Amino acid sequence: MSTSETRGSLGRFPTTRLRRNRQYEWLRDMVAETSVSPHDLVWPLFVHDKAENEPIVAMPGVDRLPIEGVVKAAAD
Numbered sequence: 680m681s682t683s684e685t686r687g688s689l690g691r692f693p694t695t696r697l698r699r700n701r702q703y704e705w706l707r708d709m710v711a712e713t714s715v716s717p718h719d720l721v722w723p724l725f726v727h728d729k730a731e732n733e734p735i736v737a738m739p740g741v742d743r744l745p746i747e748g749v750v751k752a753a754a755d
């Protein structure tokens with residue numbers, strides 16, 4: 680099957696993609712559906728009643744913290 684045959688089977692699909700919404704930053708901001716800022720993020724803290732940090736095996740680099748550790752982490 681040649682390229683022209685496959686193109687014909689797609690119907691009237693436009694060969695030109697209109698990108699006018701991406702040309703100017705102010706216009707992209709205006710039509711953006713989602714915007715995420717650091718204010719929107721949540722910092723998960725895992726608390727337990729032991730005296731020391733306990734690593735979470737399934738989440739490398741993440742620990743369960745004692746209450747004092749959570750208070751210190753929040754202050755930082």
